[in-house]
Amino acid sequence: MTSAQGLGGAEQIELPERADAPGAVAPPRGRFGALAWALWLARRLGLAVLTLWLVSILVFVATAALGDPVRAILGRDYAANQARVDQLNGLLNADQPLVQRYLNWLGGLLTGDLGTSLTGLRPVSELIGSSVVNTLGLVLVSAVVMIPVSFGVAMLSANYRRRRPDTVIQTILLGLAGLPEFVVGILLVALLSTSVFHLLPAVTISSPTGHPWDQPRAMVLPVLTLVLAVSPYVARIVRATLLEVLDSDYVELARLKGIPEGVVMRKHALLNAIVPGIQVIALQLAYLAGGIVVVESVFNYPGIGKQLVDAVNAHDVPLVQALSMIIAAVYVVVNLVADLLSILFTPRARTAISS
């Protein structure tokens, strides 16, 4: 796999051997260390910008050219209310040619002008400010919980490799991995807040000024849902890597030297699982960007996912465009950071520049 391919494939990791190949990132090569790094970074950044540019075309064409948003917004009123049609068409600049509209929109994106929401008639940037923060908070908390949980499960499973507890854990993980997020979310609501136990609030009650984490109890279920949606993949990949290392010759040698199994696991196996771990965590964090759309809707969480669904329902084109660009940008940036971290954590790749 080259670094560029690391960009994609949110769920390609179902079969462990696909993602855990060592050296998943093409390292910087060349005689002069700093220059090689600069070149690698420039190439990788260029690729990210190119991807985002193509994504912007995709978003714009899908929202503005495939259908008639004004007709969709007004429904039956379309024929009756000419003034409103003209107002909305004016907001969308529908009289201009498509290319012109795209260029204006792209220019606005680059200068921070995201347009005017069709439903709220307020600038999009005003509307999305707090929801972006709320979603970042949710994803961050989920990641902080998810990473130790999935590494812990993977180590436990690898410790009992191919024996009963391992098989049971793997089967449970496989079952969880197939479940859609909203199914997990609703089952958790039924279990922990409405039907079986009445422990936690089922929805987030949002106040216009505060953040959802002002009521930590309401954060538990959304975070738990996201963790359950993402951890199975990470745990399976990390376990596969751990097993590969535990079966290797140098671990056998370490054992023969009399190093206790726990130390072998920590020092030899776990450290080698970090790079594939980073790759799969990055893929899953990027995948969370899609998962939040559904999970936020389940819990009425005031983030960009919920906002996106509402905007699509209201056919609010500028808002949808801005939110989908944000989600795509998160995806691209997370992958970029993951590639960088992978190189920094792989001695072979790190030193390849000075060889």
Add this chain to the structure above:
Amino acid sequence: MSATEQSATTSAWSRFVHQRRLVVGATITVLVILLALVGPLLAPHGENEVTGPPFSGTGVFGTDYLGQDILSRLLYGGGIILLIAVLGTVLGMVLGVLIGVVAAYAGGWWDEVIMRLNDVTLAFPQILLALVILTAVDQPKTWMIVVLIGVSHAPRVARVARGVALGLVSRDFVHAAEALGERRSRVILAEVLPNMNAPLLAEAGLRLTYSIGLVAALGFLGFSTDPDKANWGQMINENRLAISTQPWAVLAPVLIIAIFTIGTNLMADGIAQLSDRGRD
């Protein structure tokens, strides 16, 4: 225990486990599909027949937000999900395999451009692609959802197909066919594709799992093709607010989607394990 002895016992054990996974997964999948297909024949009431007041206890699972029988809605509601998920999966597999194999076979510059464009669509979570396109649409049609799901699968399938095909295009039998002067399309269809069956079958199982999740999620978010028709995803959406008073109206469709996706996922994993052993 020596290393060889251990690996012999573990491989026998894992073969058993994985075959069992395949058997269990396929059984669950077939049962749910049967339920979705013959369900309408078994339903005690009509799809839109009002059998009592809203959220009352009439019938096995009670009634839903309009007073329709939940069990009957459940039996009617699988067909559309199954249809869209299967058609979307087939479309995604065909498109993705074509793109992946052509990229691998053409190689060089073509491969680079195709896979780079592929990366762009991968920057979009599948549900997001569907939502973006539904923005400008008033009432989605069934074929639209099928195309959306197929198109969002295609780049992901293409990556896998390209990987599998890359291992084939440099093999002797492909070179032999080229040396014999076969047309390119014929080399792809007759030599490369038939040798990709097993890994692609596993991928198809995985894609089916995601398709079911996607269709159900779109229904859950309120984007279903026909609001009157029963649909497991949409049933959840309709009755969500009553989850504490009438839990079965929500839990019955949620559980059946859960069972279905667990079944298809186990099946896909079983096929993948079998095909891995078949390789080399």
